[in-house]
Amino acid sequence: KGSNTKSAVQNISQCLFEQEVQGHILHLQAVYRSLETHLAMEKYYSALGDLNDNLVEKAYPKTGIIDGYKAMPIKNNFNPLSMIKEEMAKIEKERERIKEGYIQQIVDNVLEVFAKTIYKLEQLQ
Numbered sequence: 849k850g851s852n853t854k855s856a857v858q859n860i861s862q863c864l865f866e867q868e869v870q871g872h873i874l875h876l877q878a879v880y881r882s883l884e885t886h887l888a889m890e891k892y893y894s895a896l897g898d899l900n901d902n903l904v905e906k907a908y909p910k911t912g913i914i915d916g917y918k919a920m921p922i923k924n925n926f927n928p929l930s931m932i933k934e935e936m937a938k939i940e941k942e943r944e945r946i947k948e949g950y951i952q953q954i955v956d957n958v959l960e961v962f963a964k965t966i967y968k969l970e971q972l973q
Contacts, residue, residue: 854911856945864900888968936962
């Protein structure tokens with residue numbers, strides 16, 4: 849199996865799990881910030897589980913089973929914008945290691961969700 853692809857998919861999947869949980873927590877804590885942040889974070893975390901499934905299942909022929917997930921750090925009560933930008937940059941870097949076009953396309957779908965959430969958090973406040 850392609851080790852670069854497997855490692856990249858593993859890292860992206862780990863990130864998506866972390867962002868799904870962290871995004872959900874920030875969604876619940878965003879009610880005191882603004883309704884727009886609350887709703888943007890709901891769309892964000894709600895999309896990540898299905899995107900993660902799609903990535904790992906469709907990459908399987910090239911990666912095999914993904915294992916070795918790690919414990920997730922959790923933070924509370926902070927503005928999610930910088931976190932999302934930072935994680936998006938990490939995913940973009942991992943995407944460069946993937947050679948298979950169809951897996952890159954799946955990662956691009958993930959990046960679209962990050963980009964749209966950044967737009968909502970910056971422009972709709």
